[in-house]
Amino acid sequence: MTAADTHGAILAVWRIEQPRLITSLARMLRDVPLAEDLTQEALLAALEHWPATGVPEQPGAWLMATAKRRALDHLRRAKMLERKHEMVARDMEQEQQAMPDLDSALDDDIGDELLRLVFTACHPRLSREARVALALRMICGLTTEEIARAFLLANATIAQRIVRAKRTLSESGLIYETPRGEELSQRLSSVLEVVYLIFNEGYTATRGEDWLRPQLCHEALRMGRVLTSIAPHEPEAHGLLALMELNASRTAARTDTAGEPILMLDQNRALWDQLHIRRGMLSLGRACELGGAGGFYALQAAIIACHAQATTADDTDWSRIARLYAELAAAAPSPVIELNRAVAVGMAEGPELALAIVDRLMNEPTLKGYHLLPSVRGDLLQKLGRFEEAQASFELAATLAGNKREHDLLSRRAADAGNAAR
């Protein structure tokens, strides 16, 4: 085994064992940021020892013993005044003497503790960037370097974000708390937002050179699955997982061999991943059973499900999609959702009605500079045979498009409309 192989093998074991380590330490120390520090020390110890000794037969037990030893040292060093802490330390020492075997390790139900961890990492008090970094590190077991690579940022930037975030948590006294009941649902939305952000960060970058980005989709999916297992009664957790699974099903069909994007309606549906679709539909079903059919994520998942279930693009149930968008727009009013609704209405009921919706959006300040607005409008005008207006609309869209490939596509459409006008 080369050094690089060993390093990779250690990190792989780490990702599997890390949640159990950090949750155990958090329970011991009643301090999530500190538990994170000390589990990282266990990783460093493994990286130091295992290349020489080889990965032990029970790597999880080794890491757990090492991490607990650090925690004990910490408790001792801190010379805890209260007897309570001495008792904790003595218990731990006894516990540690009986080395944890793999079997009892598997027995640990870490669900509640993991939930606490997730809520801490995604605390609304933290900036979005900080929440993303902490979640990837504390829940997915990614190293600082891996997070930095995934976001195309410097290691130091991510390291600093993590340090600062942990300091914020410590200083605000938010180191060990679990929201319950009403607050749980509220706080969960902050968690779901982070997971969805990570997914989208990976999903929008489909280019070959960004090969690490699909990794973000993968981590988000994993987190989504973890959330549905530790918060099984929260419909929106299932809704978000459904949305991610269903979107992930199209990954292989989204680009051609040259890396050019392929629009959903033009995709080869035989390339859509049926296992993802099946899992997505199951999660969506679960969200609905829990009374969450009208949730922000569940509605979006239901829209994507319409596509996933259509055998051909022509089979798409556009009326249902238009209805779902209307529901979504009512639940979370947004001009972008309204624009999407217009597209669906255009497909279901014809371009005239859709154009009326789009024209109402033309003065929307948040859509100023959003190239898809004139692009959709151009498409509708084209269908209505108003070619000159279509040309102007596509030209405007092309100038607003940030992406070169999109710019070229829109310019072509403008030229086509111009030709049709003559």
Place this chain on the structure above:
Amino acid sequence: MRFMFIVKSAHRGPPTPALMEAMHKLADREIKAGRMLDNGGLMPMATGAQVRITDGELSVVDGPFVEAKEVIGGYAIFELRDKEEALASAKQFMQLHKDLMPGWEGTCELRALASRAA
């Protein structure tokens, strides 16, 4: 990356109850961690059949297959980051066999599925 784990052994007969329980716990943990997407154990060979082509001829052989040495006992589908993670996972699975069913010999073969998705 998706991986298929295929467990093969010449050992006939069911796992010990302790191994069975440990495997269930491991599977439960892997599912909750979002890594395992699907898994299953296979019924004895007598429940199966093989459709073969030999010398250009198609034939059906009903189980059990007397000449078979190692027999597939089960499979699992994982979604993992890389081969290293698959190896770590398979080693853990096999360690359970080593610890809880002494004398058992067999193979857990892991193979990447032809990639279409991230």
